[in-house]
Amino acid sequence: MQVIARPISRDELPADTANLARFLIGKLVLRALPDALAVARIVETEAYLADDAACHAFRGPTPRNRAMFGPPGHAYVYRAYGVCWMLNVTNAAVGVGEAVLIRAAEPLSGLDAMQRHRGDVPTRDLLRGPGRLAGALAIDRSHDGADLCARGALWLGADGGASGIIGSGDIGTSTRIGITRDAHLPLRFYLKGSRFLSGPAALNGQGKPRSGSGHSAPVMFDGDVKGKGRAHDRKADRENPLDR
DNA sequence: ACATAGATTCTCT
């Protein structure tokens, strides 16, 4: 599959970290592997803020979280539960520790390479969950601090088409997954109707399955990136996406 | 120095 992507420049990133988490829904994460360029569309993110007790930076800088205190648009990669790697996008001014966790994505290109890292799992599960995502893209400690705003081993991209037609109405909000402190904050964002979301259905906007259809909403933006493009190129709908 | 909790996932049962 052909995917046309351009890097996202640092000054495009919303300064507010919750807004950045929304902004990244529909954007691309690209990973240059030895044998392939892996591309995936981000469908689920969480924001972690400086005054948020669930944020690793809450108690100040440590060797592990130091990347979060650097400039925006870099990777903060850490090991969770001694098992999985987590990919975050740093944000906020230098000296302020905030970041957006990339929780799930829809695989678009380089699926063979991702399968090689993850074993023989269904395509739907390749990148569904932050640890799986890092595994499929072979992300580890070596990427901690990497610049995500330029083509390299790991970077963020936008394609002219599909990501541009995601409006604020297509993005759901919920509480974050797997945390205990400040767990009530609505800082998780997801692409409504995507099949590639992690977490319980109740957090993904699916009420309890009702009588009747009970079937998944139409999947948006899966399949070929090219040819879905251009509805409107307006980037105006990203102003003030957060309604609070 | 040691114990513990945690932004998780896989493998059983």
Next chain:
DNA sequence: GAGAATCTATGTG
């Protein structure tokens, strides 16, 4: 649904 695997930072002795 429960347990294991296993790294990092923090709080306590």
